[in-house]
Amino acid sequence: MAEISDLASFSKKVYPALREELQKDIAQAGDHNTPELLDMVTYQLGWTGENAGSKAEGKQLRAVLTLLACEAAGGDWKDALPAAAAVELLHNFSLIHDDIEDQGETRRGRPSLWKVWGKAQAINTGDAMFALANMALLNLADTVSTKAALQAGALFHSTCLRLTQGQHLDISFEKEIEIDLETYWKMVGGKTAALLAFCLQVGALAAGTDLEVQAHYRDFGHYLGMSFQVQDDILGIWGEADRTGKSITDDLVTRKKTLPVLYGLAQEKSFYKIWSEEEITPENALQLAEILQSEGGRAYAQSTADRLTDLALEALEKAQTQGTAGEILKITARNLLQRSN
Amino acid sequence: MAEISDLASFSKKVYPALREELQKDIAQAGDHNTPELLDMVTYQLGWTGENAGSKAEGKQLRAVLTLLACEAAGGDWKDALPAAAAVELLHNFSLIHDDIEDQGETRRGRPSLWKVWGKAQAINTGDAMFALANMALLNLADTVSTKAALQAGALFHSTCLRLTQGQHLDISFEKEIEIDLETYWKMVGGKTAALLAFCLQVGALAAGTDLEVQAHYRDFGHYLGMSFQVQDDILGIWGEADRTGKSITDDLVTRKKTLPVLYGLAQEKSFYKIWSEEEITPENALQLAEILQSEGGRAYAQSTADRLTDLALEALEKAQTQGTAGEILKITARNLLQRSN
Numbered sequence: 001m002a003e004i005s006d007l008a009s010f011s012k013k014v015y016p017a018l019r020e021e022l023q024k025d026i027a028q029a030g031d032h033n034t035p036e037l038l039d040m041v042t043y044q045l046g047w048t049g050e051n052a053g054s055k056a057e058g059k060q061l062r063a064v065l066t067l068l069a070c071e072a073a074g075g076d077w078k079d080a081l082p083a084a085a086a087v088e089l090l091h092n093f094s095l096i097h098d099d100i101e102d103q104g105e106t107r108r109g110r111p112s113l114w115k116v117w118g119k120a121q122a123i124n125t126g127d128a129m130f131a132l133a134n135m136a137l138l139n140l141a142d143t144v145s146t147k148a149a150l151q152a153g154a155l156f157h158s159t160c161l162r163l164t165q166g167q168h169l170d171i172s173f174e175k176e177i178e179i180d181l182e183t184y185w186k187m188v189g190g191k192t193a194a195l196l197a198f199c200l201q202v203g204a205l206a207a208g209t210d211l212e213v214q215a216h217y218r219d220f221g222h223y224l225g226m227s228f229q230v231q232d233d234i235l236g237i238w239g240e241a242d243r244t245g246k247s248i249t250d251d252l253v254t255r256k257k258t259l260p261v262l263y264g265l266a267q268e269k270s271f272y273k274i275w276s277e278e279e280i281t282p283e284n285a286l287q288l289a290e291i292l293q294s295e296g297g298r299a300y301a302q303s304t305a306d307r308l309t310d311l312a313l314e315a316l317e318k319a320q321t322q323g324t325a326g327e328i329l330k331i332t333a334r335n336l337l338q339r340s341n
Numbered sequence: 342m343a344e345i346s347d348l349a350s351f352s353k354k355v356y357p358a359l360r361e362e363l364q365k366d367i368a369q370a371g372d373h374n375t376p377e378l379l380d381m382v383t384y385q386l387g388w389t390g391e392n393a394g395s396k397a398e399g400k401q402l403r404a405v406l407t408l409l410a411c412e413a414a415g416g417d418w419k420d421a422l423p424a425a426a427a428v429e430l431l432h433n434f435s436l437i438h439d440d441i442e443d444q445g446e447t448r449r450g451r452p453s454l455w456k457v458w459g460k461a462q463a464i465n466t467g468d469a470m471f472a473l474a475n476m477a478l479l480n481l482a483d484t485v486s487t488k489a490a491l492q493a494g495a496l497f498h499s500t501c502l503r504l505t506q507g508q509h510l511d512i513s514f515e516k517e518i519e520i521d522l523e524t525y526w527k528m529v530g531g532k533t534a535a536l537l538a539f540c541l542q543v544g545a546l547a548a549g550t551d552l553e554v555q556a557h558y559r560d561f562g563h564y565l566g567m568s569f570q571v572q573d574d575i576l577g578i579w580g581e582a583d584r585t586g587k588s589i590t591d592d593l594v595t596r597k598k599t600l601p602v603l604y605g606l607a608q609e610k611s612f613y614k615i616w617s618e619e620e621i622t623p624e625n626a627l628q629l630a631e632i633l634q635s636e637g638g639r640a641y642a643q644s645t646a647d648r649l650t651d652l653a654l655e656a657l658e659k660a661q662t663q664g665t666a667g668e669i670l671k672i673t674a675r676n677l678l679q680r681s682n
């Protein structure tokens with residue numbers, strides 16, 4: 001990998017093979033009786049429909065990290081392609097259903113699948129992509145031992161369950177007023193960290209590493225996901241002040257139960273009082289963000305994110321990654337987890 | 342199995358073990374952070390909530406047939422328990438999503454899951470049960486060889502895809518006016534026959550039979566499902582005249598594209614004219630059913646069902662079933678497929 005020095009160049013190198021693998025997998029969805037089912041799948045993947053292309057496809061970060069982990073663990077990234085394709089299909093299945101559950105009307109700059117084809121077809125297409133993900137993973141049996149393929153299946157299916165547990169809590173959070181931190185972590189663990197943990201572990205598995213090494217990769221993915229989510233929570237309230245991206249205070253107006261908010265509520269001071277008694281509008285949200293910051297919500301979340309980042313990097317250290325891929329993994333982690341110090 | 346002589350007594354014998362297996366599988370859904378997710382799963386299974394009990398549980402026919410096939414193929418039905426539980430979980434996942442997609446408000450005499458918990462949670466709980474089904478199947482690795490467990494996984498996942506293809510066509514049928522018979526068979530194959538084919542094949546697989554024997558069991562399940570669906574189509578239009586159950590002409594009023602209807606439309610006679618031009622009400626549906634019968638729709642469907650029944654019984658003959666379980670399978674097939682001659 002002489003010319004490959006960062007995530008972008010590694011991604012560019014693996015995209016064609018990943019797409020070929022995905023094409024092979026999803027071809028099974030559309031025979032001549034069900035061409036429209038395949039149309040929906042390729043729309044979701046960003047390959048077809050209006051504004052198809054790289055923005056609609058997304059960065060496929062999870063799939064790329066899977067391949068990178070395989071290489072960093074001493075394997076050939078091509079051996080992890082079935083797992084990377086499975087991860088990408090699973091992620092897209094969950095996006096389809098999330099968009100229906102949250103009434104999300106756009107996804108990667110285009111109308112969500114359900115906005116184009118209706119909810120009934122969209123729910124079912126999500127199910128089809130879930131099945132395709134399971135089928136895609138089975139191709140690991142061609143690149144790893146039968147035993148390792150079965151182990152990967154077990155990991156994958158329990159990861160899927162954790163995703164649904166996280167989503168269950170996320171939906172429940174909208175109604176509940178009091179949420180304890182343990183439940184928050186369980187939600188984040190399922191929604192964000194479980195799939196990343198799987199990606200990193202299965203990459204190492206495809207490289208033929210033993211369970212101990214796999215566990216370090218898994219932990220790295222887990223803490224990477226956790227830290228990433230907490231930083232996303234921070235950006236959702238104080239984002240614009242620091243960098244572009246999310247609209248400032250968006251998460252306050254929609255009353256999202258993020259980590260800074262949970263911390264602020266637990267203090268039972270001014271933030272708690274305003275949150276409990278007043279409507280939050282784009283007008284008063286800025287002031288509320290300031291109050292939350294003055295009551296320690298931002299500092300608490302940032303120090304938590306830093307601690308999780310440290311844990312992620314420690315796990316990566318223990319994994320004893322190899323070569324350029326290992327370096328890229330470290331740099332990627334640091335970039336994703338922009339530390340405050 | 343001295344005291345076991347029919348499907349009912351076999352079911353009664355295996356229900357406790359099946360329930361125990363399911364309990365073990367679904368326990369993974371609900372830790373102390375997500376007890377409500379487990380509540381939804383057990384509600385869907387008919388174990389909890391108002392009017393919980395045998396009616397809400399359903400007959401679990403697919404799981405019972407899986408166990409029966411294992412025994413008929415010379416195995417011990419207990420070895421097929423992981424597959425039977427997986428099938429039951431998969432079937433219930435598909436019911437949850439079907440009820441949302443079709444706006445079905447009741448299921449087994451109780452409010453559908455989405456009527457109780459809302460659509461967002463219900464979609465997600467369906468996904469959770471899909472994941473639980475995949476996890477349940479993995480336990481086959483304890484009762485069969487690693488290779489056979491992987492084969493069962495491949496069969497299961499492609500069956501899931503066929504279910505979604507069938508459902509895709511079923512939803513599409515509501516809008517389309519012209520449907521060819523090939524597409525109808527593809528729909529029925531996915532909606533009804535694919536899962537039954539899997540049940541019978543995986544039962545034989547768990548008994549340790551080879552692919553050739555498994556194929557006979559699979560074909561039996563496939564034709565059983567196809568014939569069953571066509572008979573259901575007939576009962577949906579002319580049911581009450583012959584036996585109790587469905588309300589007569591229900592399928593005509595809701596304009597369901599069943600086999601007799603497709604046959605009638607293809608004749609382009611009176612039935613076609615009325616279907617295309619008039620509203621169908623409970624008042625004129627009875628007359629329309631008579632017209633469809635006089636134009637050959639009922640006879641065509643019945644002879645098709647009879648032919649499919651013959652194919653099912655032929656496949657069962659080739660499977661060379663053993664002992665009492667084999668006899669029960671034959672009797673069950675004949676009962677399910679009530680022949681017209």
